[in-house]
Amino acid sequence: MDVLFAGIDVSTQGSKLVIIDWTNxxxxxxxxxxxxxxxxxxxxxxxxIPNENKGVSESDPLMWIAxxxxxxxxxxxxxxxxxxxxxISVSGQQHGLVALDKNGxxxxxxxxxxxxxxxxxxxxxxxxxVGGEDQMIAEIGNTQRTGYTxxxxxxxxxxxxxxxxKTEIFLLVHNYINWYLTGGVxxxxxxxxxxxxxxxxxxxxxxxxxxxxxxxxxxSKLPDVKPATQFIGIISAAIxxxxxxxxxxxxxxxxxxxxxGAVGTGNIKPGIVTVSLxxxxxxxxxxxxxxxxxxxxxxxxxxxxxxxxxxxCVSNMANGYNDFLKMHxxxxxxxxxxxxxxVPGNKGNLLIPWFEGERTPDLPQAAPLYFGFKQGxxxxxxMARALLEGHVHNLYDGFRKLPAKPAIIHLTxxxxxxxSWCQAIANIFDCETVPVEGEGAAMGAALHAxxxxxxxxxxxxxxxxxxxxxxxxxxxxxxxxxxxxQDIYQKQKELYHxxxxxxxxxxSRDPFQLRSLLMDAESKTI
Numbered sequence: 001m002d003v004l005f006a007g008i009d010v011s012t013q014g015s016k017l018v019i020i021d022w023t024n025x026x027x028x029x030x031x032x033x034x035x036x037x038x039x040x041x042x043x044x045x046x047x048x049i050p051n052e053n054k055g056v057s058e059s060d061p062l063m064w065i066a067x068x069x070x071x072x073x074x075x076x077x078x079x080x081x082x083x084x085x086x087x088i089s090v091s092g093q094q095h096g097l098v099a100l101d102k103n104g105x106x107x108x109x110x111x112x113x114x115x116x117x118x119x120x121x122x123x124x125x126x127x128x129x130v131g132g133e134d135q136m137i138a139e140i141g142n143t144q145r146t147g148y149t150x151x152x153x154x155x156x157x158x159x160x161x162x163x164x165x166k167t168e169i170f171l172l173v174h175n176y177i178n179w180y181l182t183g184g185v186x187x188x189x190x191x192x193x194x195x196x197x198x199x200x201x202x203x204x205x206x207x208x209x210x211x212x213x214x215x216x217x218x219x220s221k222l223p224d225v226k227p228a229t230q231f232i233g234i235i236s237a238a239i240x241x242x243x244x245x246x247x248x249x250x251x252x253x254x255x256x257x258x259x260x261g262a263v264g265t266g267n268i269k270p271g272i273v274t275v276s277l278x279x280x281x282x283x284x285x286x287x288x289x290x291x292x293x294x295x296x297x298x299x300x301x302x303x304x305x306x307x308x309x310x311x312x313c314v315s316n317m318a319n320g321y322n323d324f325l326k327m328h329x330x331x332x333x334x335x336x337x338x339x340x341x342x343v344p345g346n347k348g349n350l351l352i353p354w355f356e357g358e359r360t361p362d363l364p365q366a367a368p369l370y371f372g373f374k375q376g377x378x379x380x381x382x383m384a385r386a387l388l389e390g391h392v393h394n395l396y397d398g399f400r401k402l403p404a405k406p407a408i409i410h411l412t413x414x415x416x417x418x419x420s421w422c423q424a425i426a427n428i429f430d431c432e433t434v435p436v437e438g439e440g441a442a443m444g445a446a447l448h449a450x451x452x453x454x455x456x457x458x459x460x461x462x463x464x465x466x467x468x469x470x471x472x473x474x475x476x477x478x479x480x481x482x483x484x485x486q487d488i489y490q491k492q493k494e495l496y497h498x499x500x501x502x503x504x505x506x507x508s509r510d511p512f513q514l515r516s517l518l519m520d521a522e523s524k525t526i
Contacts, residue, residue: 004028004084005453007445008068009091010173011257012059012113012279013047014038015067016442019080022450025469029080030439033067035059042066046279049110055117055146055357055364058110061098064173065180072243082244087231088181089252089449091260091441092174094195097152099167100176104184107166111173112152115280115315117357117364119151126154129213133296139207140200143296147313147359148197154214170221172196174254182251183236189228190302191259191309199225201302202290228253228304229452250456252449255304257441258282258311261412262303264444265436266471268463271407273399275425275433276440277415280359281317281391283399284309285406297360297398304448305463312398315359318415320368320387323355328380332418335384339420342385343526344427345488348372348519349382351390352500360398361504371499372515388420392428393496399429400497411435411477419477426479427489434478436471443470488525491518 002023009016013036019029033039035047042063043049049058075082095114101107112119123144130136136143144151149172157164171179172192179186194201198210204225211218226232235249254260258276261267267274267286276282284301291310292300303309325335354366373382409431415421416435426433447466454461494514501508 002084003086005446005450006085006088007442009257009442009445010064010177011093015071016439017071018439018442018446020446031071031074033070035063039063039066057113057116059113061106061111061176068177083246085245085249087250087252087449087453089445090174090177090254091257091445094192094256095147095149096173097149098171098176100169101166102168108163114147117146119146119155120364122151122154126213130209137296139209140197141202141292141300142197144197145362146364148195150197157215167221169223178251178254181235181239182233185233186223187232188223188225189253189255191228191304192256193225194301201300226253228255229306252452258284259304259309260441260444262309263448264440265410265412266467267410268467273406273409275409275411277317277413279318281314281395282311283395284311285404298402310402313359314394315357316353316355317391320353320355324387336418336420338381338384339388342381344485345492345518345522346385346389348515349377349386350495351386353390353394388424392424396428397497397500406431409433412440422477422479426481427485430481432480435474437474484525488521491521
């Protein structure tokens with residue numbers, strides 16, 4: 001009988017199921033749900049309930065449960081032997097708040113998501129109560145961001161007090177799926193809990209100061225935090241009977257999508273950086289010791305292996321790109337063809353792609369900025385190049401603070417299938433890049449389930465052994481920095497940093513002078 005492990009990823013726009021066959025070291029089954037298309041009852045757009053209120057981004061948690069059930073039903077219809085699944089781990093979009101009452105029903109019918117910008121006032125109030133930004137970083141290793149969970153709870157306390165009072169327990173997205181799978185086990189783990197802005201990932205304890213700044217009774221509404229490397233229970237009898245699982249199938253603690261994205265992309269040792277190119281853009285790396293950014297822009301997170309995962313997240317990545325394709329009726333291939341007709345550096349034209357506010361830098365009300373464009377420059381080719389370079393620079397400008405020199409960058413997400421994106425990242429980060437094949441966080445969840453099951457059975461199994469048995473790269477898209485353009489990109493990086501700093505009121509070099517130097521470099525190279 002083959003030994004199987006399952007990973008489930010519940011993300012913003014859809015959910016995925018990956019089942020791996022440990023006996024044969026192969027991927028047995030992959031399936032995905034797109035909420036808008038497959039679950040139209042919930043009326044979402046890109047997985048989010050349409051809302052005219054500025055900054056609000058919410059979804060119905062019951063939609064996530066429905067997605068998981070549909071994935072398992074389809075696995076049965078495809079004759080996948082779920083009875084052979086020894087363990088399941090769940091990955092979830094980080095920071096989403098799920099509130100349950102004493103009966104296990106939703107005390108608030110929707111969940112505020114990671115990209116909800118409506119709680120800036122709560123972030124400011126919490127920071128003031130604690131004693132300022134420096135003291136907040138001392139408390140939780142991070143600043144308060146609208147993306148994190150604390151301000152969502154405080155917003156509920158201030159504006160929906162009846163719902164807050166009815167809440168018995170607060171959970172994150174993957175915790176809620178675990179609660180469903182186990183029939184009621186409510187547990188958090190260090191990785192996802194790092195992003196609540198209520199818990200100190202260095203001391204690995206709740207911050208009583210931050211928690212009491214919201215409400216004195218909040219601590220009683222928060223679950224215990226258990227190690228990510230342990231199981232939290234077994235599958236419920238009802239779920240086992242409905243879908244054909246063994247009653248001995250174990251449920252892992254799970255983690256956030258970034259933590260399992262690290263496992264799924266082989267980011268389990270120093271020197272590897274993962275760049276995820278999806279709805280948002282993230283860059284993160286494995287560290288044995290925590291890194292605390294005194295500006296709070298790079299998140300101080302635990303990973304799912306007992307170590308640390310400093311992470312940079314930008315809200316804008318695929319949004320501006322997808323809108324551009326739609327506006328001009330372009331395919332991904334046609335976009336790459338446009339880029340081939342443009343030049344690195346874009347003749348000094350620069351875009352700061354803050355289309356929908358920005359998380360890093362922390363600018364919830366940000367708007368896009370165009371620099372250097374003359375009247376005739378707003379054509380498809382120039383705008384395509386500006387979008388590409390602007391998005392990558394936006395990510396790199398935050399990442400440059402991290403004290404880590406990557407040996408290689410592993411790419412994941414939809415845009416990682418584009419040759420132009422792979423090459424731009426290699427050039428701007430000045431590092432070799434290669435896309436990882438597979439389903440990222442869902443794959444990482446399945447691999448993590450296999451790892452902790454092996455350890456639970458008494459085997460001295462290393463995570464790298466488990467991961468290396470399944471890791472595959474798309475060699476056709478492996479890219480190295482192009483040395484002939486390095487002077488151009490170095491000057492463009494300086495220009496981007498200068499312009500971004502100036503518009504935020506931060507002293508920096510003269511962007512007009514830097515643009516002139518960039519154009520000189522282009523003229524000598526191209």
